[in-house]
Amino acid sequence: MKTDPPHILCVNPWVHDFAAFDFWARPLGLFTIAAILRQNRVRVSFLDCMNRFHPRKTKHVKVYWDGRGPFDKTRIPLPQELEIHLGDANGNFIRYGALKEWIEQDLLAMDRPDLILVTSVMTYWATGVAETIDLLKKVFPDVPVVLGGIYASLCESHARKCSGADHVITGPAEPILADLVETYTGFTLNQIPDPADLDATPFAALDLQDTMAYAPILTSRGCPFSCEYCASSFLEPRFRRRSPENVFQEIRHWHNHFQVKNFAFYDDALLINPEKYAFPLLERIIDEKLDIFFHTPNAVHIREISAKAADLMFKADFKTIRLGLETADFSSHRHDIKVKQDEFFTAVDHLRTAGFAKDQLGAYLLCGLPDQNLDEVEGSINLVKRLGLTPILAYYTPIPHTAMWADAVKNARFDITAHPALTNNSLFPCVHSQQDLERISQLKKMLK
Structure with missing residues (x-):
């Protein structure tokens, strides 16, 4: 048994995509693993390929008031897997992330x-991971890499x-972390938090x-719902929560030790x-x-x-409220609609009465689903705008292990099983006709 703590490098990989922006996007799971390792005296280093604030950067870093901002970007060739199916039509x-x-x-x-x-993170960012x-293997050829x-x-x-990668793990890493570290370094982790008690996690x-x-803040793990387009229940089968005091x-x-002003709930x-x-x-936050x-x-x-x-969200200074509306066609029974029309109208009324402004309130609307009628999307956009909210189109990504995956595979215009990159929502993989693609471009313009 090794008694000297090992040196473990945690890596957030590059993103390969047609479009990306830092919408409060941080590898929270990796940071949690790093915290557990440090709790066990492990020497932890962090390599962030997505670092917007890289110390070698000489240009001004654009940071919005809420902490968001653009990533640096480098044009790269379209991966062969995409070029075979797409040609050079989507060559941008x-x-x-940071320069290579x-x-x-x-x-x-x-x-x-x-x-x-x-x-x-995203399945269709697989080429960035690779x-x-x-590069890790080039610099450290004899060091094991676990993905x-x-x-x-x-x-x-x-x-x-x-x-x-030398080893690929699936699901939450905490239950197997001790075995993983001991297998590859010989070091024993003595403090592993109880997975049933999220407050025990550092x-x-x-x-x-x-x-x-x-x-980023996560007050719970998992989700009590099982939406047919979402893999949350597969990734985290159990819904667990932290105590309000622990989150606070x-x-x-x-805030006190690192002067952080903006917090994004990942729940x-x-x-x-x-x-x-x-x-x-929220009451604790307001009182303090x-x-x-x-x-x-x-x-x-x-x-x-x-x-x-x-009222509590407004008093606690929530600045960005996003509603999971999905569609305003309340007569439909597809896509696990979790809200009725009167419930939606009532919620919007509560938010406006509390004091939220239009630019603070947005409603996500699904677009690009298999066999979706785009008239439904246009109607949803119009209704959301009439209610004084900002409509936000959430473009559908086919995801393995979801209830909708088989339908997506059947309806996709190319073989999305050939490579995860082909599920990229920028490609609208389940939108068949050029007419519908042009219609979606028109719908985008409606958002403005």
Whole structure:
């Protein structure tokens, strides 16, 4: 048994895409693993290929008031897997993140790690993961690389075959972390948090970043719903929650010690059972008079927006409210509609009465679904605008292990099973006709 703590490198890989922007996007799962490792005396380093604030950057870093901002970008060739199916019609392919030579210099200046842990997010960012691992192997050819995260979990066979990782793990990493570290480094982790008690998990190691423009906050794991287009219930089968006090202490920690002003809730179900969870948290925030702002990029469930919920969110300084509407065709029974028309209207009324302005309120509307009637999308846009909200089109990404995946495969205009990159929502894989693609372009213009 090894007694000296190992050096473990945690890596956030590049993104390869047609479009990307930092909408409060941080690898929270990787930071949580890093925190557990540090709790066990492990020496942890962090390599962020997506670092907007890289120390070698000489240009001014654009940072919006809410912490968001554009990534640096480098034009790269379209991957062969895409070119075979798409030709060069979609050739504007980009590596988002820090320049490759900067990342290579960072690695060359680093002490050799004993183990490298790489995360992954969108399934269709697989080529960015592979490029990152290729560089890691070039600099540290004899160091084992373990890949986890969303792409690894949802596209396991592809990740094992194509990512270049020595080991691919699926699902949450916490239950197997001790075995993983002992297998590859010989070091024993003595403190592994109880997965049933989220309060036992240390705060994510967000301080590993060069600059903390905002802090992601997760008050729960999993989701009580099982939407047919979403893989949340596959990735996290159990719905678990942190106590309001534990969440509050984390928010205060990042604000007091790192001057973080903007916080983004990553929850899929922030307002579920609010009397026990959200309300005590919001009341605590209000009572402490913290000078901070909150955002809900993952959307909140409309049915739970009571007058009290709206009032507390406004007083707690929520600046960005996103509603998971999906469609305003309330006569439809597709896509797991979780809200009725009167519930939607009532929720909007509560939010406006509480004091929220139009530019703070947005409603996500699904677009590009298999066999979707775009008249429904246009009608939804018009209704949302009439109610004084901002409509936001959420373009459909076919995701393996979801109820809609088989339908997407059947209806896609090319073989989306050939490579995860072909599921990219920028390609509208389930939109067949040129007429519908042009119609979607018109719908985009309606949003303005």
